[in-house]
Amino acid sequence: MNTLVKLEITRTLRNKKFMFFSVVYPTMLYLIFVATNQGDQVIAGTGLTFKALYMVSMASFGAITAVLMGNSERIAKEREKGWVRQLRLTTLPGRGYVLAKIASAAVVSLPSIVVVFLAAALVKGVRFEAWQWLALTGAIWAGSLVFAALGVAIGYIASGDAVRPITMIIYFGLSMLGGLWWPSAIFPQWLQNIAEWLPTHAYAGLGQAIEIGNAPGAKDVAILAVYFLVFAGGAAWLYRKDTLKA
Template identity: 70%
Template structure:
């Protein structure tokens, strides 16, 4: 299993296009969105400045990109290419394959989170306590496991040709409706009510709670836990179903 994990890490780090969109793109998008805002302009209803609010949103977006986009399409293509079937002939357990995929995506997601934080602190003068920086990094990185499970599920749900549009719709839908690109507090009332049930909204809310030095809302934690159980359970069921077909 360790050999497969190393292979996945090497493949992820060699994919320059994937690295750009998962590591560099979120920082660029942060500068574009927060570019004209100063350190005193606040997001209505959040109590946070625009740079601080969007820093967490874009760090979450970067981690989401790495684990969701990285897993789904690659798994679908490996299924069609016979690579997964070959691995099943070895002693590698099924959970080992999923773990290797998650580890490869997690390694890429961490730099994307850290780079957004560095850019926000250096360019937009975002200032937090040391413990907040560490807590933010840990929560955003750990929270990405929810979407890693979703990426695995999508990889087993669709074929190589169909997985990209399905993943893109899911990816942009969760990002936009969850308030990662535009603060959810600016949405109409009915859309704000919908956003609160999305895991991306709860995901970013954890980081925003750390920025405000308060405990996260129980509802946000519940949404993330339930989402992870649903996504991981779906991934496990689809994996077993795919195994029976092989």
């Protein structure tokens, strides 16, 4: 499995277009949105300035891009090209393939987080204690595993031609409704009630709690844990189902 993880990481880092959209693009969005808004304005219902709140949002958005888009499209194409079928001829177990995809995606999501943080600190003057920077990095990085598992599941549901539009709908839908693009506090109450149970809302909540000096909320952690088990379990089941078809 270690060999497969190394291979996946190397392939991803060589994909310049993918690295642009997962690392550079979220940072550009962060700088543009903060420049066109009052960065030091405190957002109602959060206790955070716009530039601090949006830093977590775009770091999370970049991490989701890296793990969700990368996994879903790559797996769908590998299935069509017969690569997955070849792997089944090796001693690699099904759970090893799923875990390798999740692990490799998590590794390449780290630059997405760090680059946004650097832009926020160096360009926009966002300041936190050292422990908060470390906790923010760890929480957002660990939370991205949920969406890495979702990417694996989508890769087994969709065909090579359909995987991109399906992933994009899920990707932008979860990002917008979960409060990554704008604070969910501005939503109508009925939409807030829906948003608070979405994995992206809980994901953003991890970083926002740390920014105000608190530990991540138990509800957010529990929601992400449940979604991870569902997505990872679904991915493993779909892998086995795909194996029976071969």
